[in-house]
Amino acid sequence: MSEPIISVREVWFRYSKHQEWVLKGVSLDVFRGEFIGIIGETGAGKTTLAKHLNGLLKPAKGVVLVFGKDTRKTPTSKLARYVGYLFQNPDSQIYSATIRDELSVSLRKLGFRDSEIEERIKWALDGVDLRKPLDMSPHILSFGERHRLAIATLLAVKPDVFVLDEPFAGIDYKRSLQLLQVFKELTNRGHTVILITHDLQLLAELATRVVFMRGGSILRDSKPEDVIGDVEFLQEHNYTPLQVTVIGAGIGLGRLIRVLDLVKELEKRLQLQASLSTPSRCCRDPLPQQPYNTSTAPLLISLAAQGLSL
């Protein structure tokens, strides 16, 4: 396997000497092109770990290497070229008087020419679907719009790694999916995405790996189905498993997490059932073909399940 682009090794961290450890010996290797989801209950240390990935926080013990550079010895401004971090609260990173300034300030620092800056700004705003006058103040945007602006600012820089800390707060589901598509395409072009979220369905559809944190430690770091698809593990840690997984497990399909996979399995069974017996009313109507819309999933699943008399 190739070398990790970020390597977190046995990192311990606490916010002050008088407080408890918040990270307790965390190790994590991140590789180019991965789409990693980080989940875990509130206070587990997800944000604290994320802030170590671009040097905003430095380990008390252990080491974090970003493209081989020790974050304790490298200025955060230098690390920002490699790792872009989206704060959980967009207002923590919006400072400028206009949308244009907000988007161009880091690009100027990085030395891009005006024409390149204009191009990147346009591409980033399209990516987040934000269509506002560039001379408008970001502070009069709605919360969701400010969040999209913060994402655009990050997109415009196109760092190697995007660390997104719950980026979809205040953003509607359709726009969240559009944004995820943008990030997914970036991973196809060699960028890496690390997404902290509580939305298991989004991770099921997009992540290549899922990390589960609890009490400052990583409990699981594996393929999405090994984490999100483990009903007992999730329930043990106060997470509600996906409906897809519960139905899949109920009909003996193992660790299933993607809606489309469940629909395919159910289609197969319905066809088998139809060939063995007189089809029920439900089974004479074929299930819709591609393009498949995940928002119709619950309806499809319940229709198919009725057909199978589950």
Ligand SMILES: Nc1ncnc2c1ncn2[C@@H]1O[C@H](COP(=O)(O)OP(=O)(O)OP(=O)(O)O)[C@@H](O)[C@H]1O
């Ligand atoms: N600036 C700070 N000073 C002191 N303690 C902090 C600070 N920031 C976070 N903590 C504590 O560190 C622990 C981990 O916090 P962190 O924000 O990393 O959790 P999280 O997993 O991101 O939670 P959430 O899902 O709520 O965002 C919590 O107990 C929190 O109270």
Ligand SMILES: [Mg+2]
């Ligand atoms: Mg957090």
